[in-house]
Amino acid sequence: MSGNELEQHGMFGVTQGGDTTGFDGLLREPWLPPAAERPYGGYFDELVDALQAAYPGFDAAVSAILVDRGELTLHVEREHLLGIAGALRNDPSLRFELCSSVSGVDYLGAARRLHAVYHLTSMTYRRRIRLEVAMSVEDPHVASVTQLYPTADWQERETYDMFGIIFDGHPALTRILMPDDWDGFPQRKDYPLGGIPVQYKGATIPPPDERRAYK
Amino acid sequence: MTEHYAPSRPTTEGRIYNLTGGDWDQFLDSDAMSEERLVLNMGPQHPSTHGVLRLVLELEGETVTDARVVVGYLHTGIEKNTEFRTWTQAVTFLTRADYLSPFFNETAYCLGVERLLGVEVPARAQLIRVLMMEINRLSSHWVWLATGGMELGALTAMTNGFRARERCLDIFEMITGLRMNHAYIRPGGIAQDLPDGYDEKIRHWIQEMRQELHGVDMLLRGQPIWVNRLKDVGWIGVEGCIALGITGPLLRAAGLPWDLRKTEPYLGYETFDFEVPTDDRGDCWSRFVVRVAEMWESLKIVEQVLDRLEPGPTMIDDPKIAWPAKLSLGPDGMGNSLEHVQHIMGASMESLIHHFKLVTEGFRVPPGQVYSAVESPRGELGAHIVSDGGTRPYRIHFREPSFINLQGTAAMSIGGMVADVIASVASIDPVMGGCDR
Numbered sequence: 001m002s003g004n005e006l007e008q009h010g011m012f013g014v015t016q017g018g019d020t021t022g023f024d025g026l027l028r029e030p031w032l033p034p035a036a037e038r039p040y041g042g043y044f045d046e047l048v049d050a051l052q053a054a055y056p057g058f059d060a061a062v063s064a065i066l067v068d069r070g071e072l073t074l075h076v077e078r079e080h081l082l083g084i085a086g087a088l089r090n091d092p093s094l095r096f097e098l099c100s101s102v103s104g105v106d107y108l109g110a111a112r113r114l115h116a117v118y119h120l121t122s123m124t125y126r127r128r129i130r131l132e133v134a135m136s137v138e139d140p141h142v143a144s145v146t147q148l149y150p151t152a153d154w155q156e157r158e159t160y161d162m163f164g165i166i167f168d169g170h171p172a173l174t175r176i177l178m179p180d181d182w183d184g185f186p187q188r189k190d191y192p193l194g195g196i197p198v199q200y201k202g203a204t205i206p207p208p209d210e211r212r213a214y215k
Numbered sequence: 216m217t218e219h220y221a222p223s224r225p226t227t228e229g230r231i232y233n234l235t236g237g238d239w240d241q242f243l244d245s246d247a248m249s250e251e252r253l254v255l256n257m258g259p260q261h262p263s264t265h266g267v268l269r270l271v272l273e274l275e276g277e278t279v280t281d282a283r284v285v286v287g288y289l290h291t292g293i294e295k296n297t298e299f300r301t302w303t304q305a306v307t308f309l310t311r312a313d314y315l316s317p318f319f320n321e322t323a324y325c326l327g328v329e330r331l332l333g334v335e336v337p338a339r340a341q342l343i344r345v346l347m348m349e350i351n352r353l354s355s356h357w358v359w360l361a362t363g364g365m366e367l368g369a370l371t372a373m374t375n376g377f378r379a380r381e382r383c384l385d386i387f388e389m390i391t392g393l394r395m396n397h398a399y400i401r402p403g404g405i406a407q408d409l410p411d412g413y414d415e416k417i418r419h420w421i422q423e424m425r426q427e428l429h430g431v432d433m434l435l436r437g438q439p440i441w442v443n444r445l446k447d448v449g450w451i452g453v454e455g456c457i458a459l460g461i462t463g464p465l466l467r468a469a470g471l472p473w474d475l476r477k478t479e480p481y482l483g484y485e486t487f488d489f490e491v492p493t494d495d496r497g498d499c500w501s502r503f504v505v506r507v508a509e510m511w512e513s514l515k516i517v518e519q520v521l522d523r524l525e526p527g528p529t530m531i532d533d534p535k536i537a538w539p540a541k542l543s544l545g546p547d548g549m550g551n552s553l554e555h556v557q558h559i560m561g562a563s564m565e566s567l568i569h570h571f572k573l574v575t576e577g578f579r580v581p582p583g584q585v586y587s588a589v590e591s592p593r594g595e596l597g598a599h600i601v602s603d604g605g606t607r608p609y610r611i612h613f614r615e616p617s618f619i620n621l622q623g624t625a626a627m628s629i630g631g632m633v634a635d636v637i638a639s640v641a642s643i644d645p646v647m648g649g650c651d652r
Contacts, residue, residue, distance in 0.1 A: 033583060068583050071328050080479055097457050101586070101597050101614035117599065118613070119586050122456070123471075126478055130586065151460025154622050177290040186295055187610075193292075193299050 036067035043127055044072045044160055047094065054091035055083055057191040068070055073130040078142045085145050088120055088129065089150035096129065097148035108189035112136045116165055118145070135165065144170035162187035245350070255633070259288045263366045266647035270624070270636065277500050277632050282625045286618070289651040297611045301577025302328055303538060305608055307398040309598075312613060313649025314395055315358050318344070318351040319591035320649075321400035324611070326481060327587035328402040328598040331580050332536065339527040341482045342406040346417075346520040347399065347514040348589075354383035355592035356409045360431065363641035367444050372435060378410065379427040386420055389413065392549045404530035407542045414521055418466045421514055428514075434484035445500040449627040450641030452497050459626065460619045463594025465643065467493045475590040489515050492616060499642040506644075536578050567597055577606040593617055593644055617643075617650040 039045050044067060052058045061080030066073040076084050089094040101119040120129050126164035133142050144167035145152045157176040158169040164185035166172055175182060184191055198205045223232040228598040233651045237248035258269035273281035275570035293312050297305040309324050322344055329336060329369040336344075346567040364372025384394040390409055391399040399406045435441045451459075456466045466473050474491040476484040492508030494501035540558075543552035559566040580606035594616030601610040620643050 012615060016353070069585055071585060098389075098462075098596060099460060100479060100588070101599060101612070103599055103612035103614075105584075105610045117612075119597065119599065123478075130584075149460070151622060154618060158618075162602075173590045175287075178286040178465050179287075186292065193295060 013041070033066045033068040033073075036065050040067045040072065042066070042070070043125070047072065047127060047129065050091065050093040051084070051087060052096060055080075055087040057083065071128070071130060073132055075132050075134065078133045078135060081131070082143045082145065082148070083103075084131065085118070085120070085148050089148055093123040094122065096122045096127075098123055099145065099151050100128070102145070102152050102159055103160040104187065105166055106163060106189045108185065110134070114140055114163055114165055115125055116142050116159060116167075140165045142166070143168050144173075146170055161185070164188065219561050220422050225444050231434060236462065257636075259285070259328045263640075265362060265366070265640055268621070268640070268645060268647055268650075270640070271634065272628075273634065274633060277634075279628050279631055279633060279636060282628045282636065284375060284604060284621055285627060286621065286647070286650055289647045291652065293652045294611050294613065296606050297430055301606055302402055302580055303577060305538045305611065306401055307396075308309055309613070310396050310398050311648065312652050313591070313596075313617060313646045315355045315646050316351055316593070316596075316649075317395060317397050317593050318347040318400060319589055319596050320613070321398065322482070322503070322550065323587055323589045323591075323598040323613075324600070325400050326589065327404050327585045327598045328580060330587060331602050332402070333534065333581070334403065334531055336404045337528045339408075339524065340512065340529045340531075342520050342524055343405055343409065343529065344400055345482050345484070345487075345519060346524075347387075349425055349516045349520070350383055350417075351422075352513045353510050354366050354380045354387075355429075356510050357383065359506060359641075359644040361640075361642070364435075365481055366637050367441070369435070369438075369441060372431075372441075375427065375430055375434065377481075378423065378562075382420055382423050382427075386417060389416060400465055401530075401538055403533070403536045403538065404528070406538070408529045409524075414524075416441075417517065417521060421518060424510070424514055426516055428507065428510060434512045435503075438536040442500065443496065444634075445503055445642075447500075448631065448635045449499045450497050451627055455623070457525055457627055459623050461594065463504045463590070463592070463616055464502055465621070465623070466594070467491065468505045469497035470495040475588055475595060479588065481587075481589060487516050487519050488588055489513075499638050534569065539573055541565075567571070579604060580608075584596070591616055593646070593649070594620060613649075613652060615649045615652065617645040617647070618652075621645050621650060 005020040020149060036044075040048065048065065055061065057080060061077055061084055062074050062075060064075040066075070074084070074161045088094050089117060098121040099118065100121045103116075103117050105115045105117055107113045107115060114135050114137060116133045116135070120131065122128070135142060140163075142165060144156055145168065146156065146167075153171065154176060157169055158172050160167050160170075161178050162185055174180065178186065223230050225231075253274040255272045255274055256269070257263070259267040269285035269288065271283040271285065272279050273647050287484045293308045296308050300308065306321050306324060312320050334354045340462065361373045361376025361380065364370070364376060387397065388394050390413065391397040391406070435608065451461070451465065451469060453466070453469045453471045456462070456469050456471070462473065468491055471495045472491045475481070477491055483583050489512045492505050492512065494504050541550055541552040541555040543555070550589045580602040582600065584601040586597055588595050589594075594614055595614065597614035599610075599612040599614065600608060603609040624636075624640060627643075628636040631639070
């Protein structure tokens with residue numbers, strides 16, 4: 001992500017509904033956590049050193065290292081995801097054996113707006129790390145980590161279901177929470193809340209975000 | 216072959232019969248059963264599948280050769296909805312996700328928001344959060360015992376379990392005004408302080424729970440049917456648990472003492488004296504043993520909280536964040552206190568503006584993202600929260616232990632008997648409201 005991809009209007013950054021402050025015209029600078037500088041603090045230095053040693057292509061693979069609110073985030077280029085995740089899981093000095101969570105975030109407005117977010121946990125060292133892979137809507141492909149972490153199976157299906165991120169190599173990438181024939185990816189930011197009008201006793205109720213309170 | 220009542224159709228894999236309950240006798244007498252490949256659909260409306268869970272089992276005789284789990288029947292878009300509400304209103308949605316452990320949903324979320332805000336809630340609010348969560352752990356485990364017992368035919372376990380859970384809900388009702396869906400824990404603290412006489416009532420409740428727990432021991436622990444239905448059934452080991460992401464009582468029943476209250480303490484759990492029960496069999500029996508032992512440990516924590524509670528604020532002292540309302544019990548139920556309304560409506564224009572802005576617009580959370588995890592009755596409950604600096608969450612994702620743990624169903628049931636699938640699913644203790652969100 002670069003400079004003005006996440007620009008925000010208004011005083012309170014309200015993007016989904018009316019800005020009740022009356023400051024809609026204000027243009028706020030986008031915020032990204034500044035790239036972290038060494039020392040990162042805590043166990044982060046040791047962890048990054050170990051990962052650099054375990055994965056030779058580290059510099060090409062990791063586009064940003066962010067430390068924010070006591071959490072370490074690595075922005076990983078997608079072709080290196082399996083390599084980085086494999087090193088994190090298998091290297092004896094890293095041992096991230098548990099994949100706690102896989103999910104997505106849609107940063108609408110950014111060029112590579114879809115982010116797949118992985119939270120890995122090292123039970124041996126009691127450490128956590130977050131990996132983020134950015135991709136565009138036109139080319140929403142990333143390698144599946146199910147061969148490393150079988151638990152990612154359903155979580156990648158959910159992320160596909162909600163964001164349309166396609167996990168290449170997943171054993172059966174189908175919708176899981178939405179009906180099989182659903183159209184669209186509901187958690188994307190340009191997908192309206194509710195999405196479809198609700199019919200009740202002959203009257204049609206518009207999707208919630210098209211009702212007055214959210215306009 | 217005679218024409219069956221059950222409709223059938225030819226496919227590339229042979230003729231497929233769709234059977235429902237009444238057709239079995241007629242079908243079994245026919246020659247259609249010569250091919251011993253039976254696909255059995257269970258659910259989503261089935262008394263033994265723990266809510267709207269659907270199992271598709273492939274059977275050879277009574278043996279399960281393949282098991283698939285279908286979820287999503289209770290998807291309500293909670294995560295999407297929160298993006299359209301203020302940070303405080305989001306609690307109201309999230310508490311409904313896993314409806315048997317509402318306080319854990321609320322706490323995981325609020326701890327994340329507070330880390331984004333960079334604030335810490337007062338000591339009394341922290342203690343009350345611990346108190347509510349541990350009572351909730353008991354109420355949740357009681358439902359596991361009740362529904363699990365019912366599914367295995369132990370109906371007294373069900374009546375006893377729900378009776379004990381009612382006692383827990385009475386405590387919730389006394390403190391929050393609601394038996395479920397509390398929205399009691401808010402970013403910055405809790406909605407209101409404990410009511411008068413709480414100490415006596417909760418201590419009385421502890422005595423009741425001890426009796427109920429002894430009742431479980433008397434009723435079930437040596438009961439041969441219960442033991443035979445659970446022992447050596449639904450096995451999964453530590454490696455399998457970690458590969459499939461299974462945490463909570465299932466992981467501890469396989470032998471790994473992984474409990475976030477000990478390994479990554481939050482809300483001062485490191486200062487409490489309690490054990491993390493484990494067992495080493497990794498079967499349904501171990502999960503029963505571990506969960507019952509956990510309930511005893513939770514009672515210990517509740518007692519310690521009661522001993523430590525001291526008067527003090529229950530909401531953060533920051534007027535930019537703290538919810539401005541003061542609640543009190545009126546003739547028409549719980550609502551804004553009359554004095555507070557008189558103050559903002561009659562005495563102070565600034566208070567009224569402040570109240571209005573904070574309630575309608577909400578507070579701003581600095582941009583960033585956090586992952587905050589708590590140990591829920593079902594395992595690691597994580598909240599991944601992203602803020603863009605606005606008054607509404609940009610994205611909330613719940614790492615739901617029910618959702619993740621259900622992936623273990625196939626590993627636990629394939630190769631076993633159909634009847635053991637029921638025991639296995641019951642021992643996972645999935646809550647579909649949490650699983651599907």
